[in-house]
Amino acid sequence: MGIGYINGKYIPLTEPVIPIEERGHQYGDGVYEVIRVYKGKPFMLSEHIDRLFISATAIKLQLECNKSYFNDLIKQAIKVSGLLESKIYLQITRGIAPRNHLFPDVPVSITMTVNEMIPLDPVFRESGVKAIFHEDERWANCHIKSLNLLPNILAKQAAQEMGCFEAILHRDGWITEGSSSNIFIVKNNELYTTPLSNKILAGITRRAVIQLCEKLSINVIQHPFRKKDLIEADEVFMTNTTNEVVPIVEVDGIYKIGFGTPGNMTKRLYQQFQQEIYQD
Ligand SMILES: Cc1ncc(COP(=O)(O)O)c(C=O)c1O
Structure with a gap:
């Protein structure tokens, strides 16, 4: 069984957590990464984090935290999941705010799932x-x-x-x-x-x-x-x-x-x- 993460909290994957006015949900206003974990280690993690920052910068999504924050967060999530062979989805959106196309002045929303890897047939x-x-x-x-x-x-x-x-x-x-x-x-x-x-x-x-x-x-x-x-x-x-x-x-x-x-x-x-x- 995998785990979920939202803004500092680990949760069961089935817990309903995304508010209606979350911008990823409403506009697709965000970026994401998919990372494979082999033997408990994230594969090419620094390359994934670099690309995450490139994507975030390209959509003018201001990340208040640096690359090592994400490095630590992902490694912590792997530990919490207890899964050795898994797949991580890390998603960052422009946060939760009353619906309006213009950028809101609110913190970004960080969510993650860690799921057991089902290999290709x-x-x-x-x-x-x-x-x-x-x-x-x-x-x-x-x-x-x-x-x-x-x-x-x-x-x-x-x-x-x-x-x-x-x-x-x-x-x-x-x-x-x-x-x-x-x-x-x-x-x-x-x-x-x-x-x-x-x-x-x-x-x-x-x-x-x-x-x-x-x-x-x-x-x-x-x-x-x-x-x-x-x-x-x-x-x-x-x-x-x-x-x-x-x-x-x-x-x-x-x-x-x-x-x-x-x-x-x-x-x-x-x-x-x-x-x-x-x-x-
Ligand atoms: C459109 C697109 N191109 C290429 C890739 C391959 O990227 P990666 O090797 O980083 O998974 C993906 C991965 O999902 C993709 O969605």
């Missing part, structure tokens, strides 16, 4: 997953990890209704990212991924994979690529905190990627990723 890793292409209908600031996820939700739901696992988003045919992941393609043993800009989220797993490739002397080219490049790739995989590295083997029900099974590069990177996590 191994079948998905062994067989690979299917995806759909979906027009990227999001706003111009996708580098911000904001609470406004409606276009992502609609794309993911569309994928699920087509019997698929992920929606691969594109703007005018140029791949941006997944509805909740970054996308890599493999061609001739080199990796390609969309470069960082306001069009995508700077995924922490994306960064971990790039760092891993540096170690393994695998070339990663951060360059825009099109739907056609993805369809013709030898391998495609998605990355995110929850699912790590997942092979994509079919798109739109008609395009088989490579041989239609997970490729060697994807398998190797996933294995190396596991090794990095569990090495000490």
Whole structure:
């Protein structure tokens, strides 16, 4: 059983706590992070906290506390939860105030959940997953990890209704990212991924994979690529905190990627990723 946290207090997950006039609830006026805990340790915590501050600054959300406050808070929450393998959602909103678009002069609201990690069904890793292409209908600031996820939700739901696992988003045919992941393609043993800009989220797993490739002397080219490049790739995989590295083997029900099974590069990177996590 997981735990909840709200503004200094740990609570059961089922306790109803968000007031009607909380701005995350009313406007999606806030930012968040998702952090994986392996063997009781938060993975790439300082990178997550850095990104949290980047997101908060981008929406002019004034955090009165510094990075080490969040570092301590997250480690404390892990201890309180008693969970060794878990997933943390940390959410900060512009607080509780009478409804008005303008920023209120009230303290921010900090909430957190720590839940036991239910790992991805191994079948998905062994067989690979299917995806759909979906027009990227999001706003111009996708580098911000904001609470406004409606276009992502609609794309993911569309994928699920087509019997698929992920929606691969594109703007005018140029791949941006997944509805909740970054996308890599493999061609001739080199990796390609969309470069960082306001069009995508700077995924922490994306960064971990790039760092891993540096170690393994695998070339990663951060360059825009099109739907056609993805369809013709030898391998495609998605990355995110929850699912790590997942092979994509079919798109739109008609395009088989490579041989239609997970490729060697994807398998190797996933294995190396596991090794990095569990090495000490
Ligand atoms: C839109 C989007 N892009 C990329 C990612 C991957 O980011 P990370 O690896 O930090 O989980 C996510 C994660 O949820 C996401 O929602």
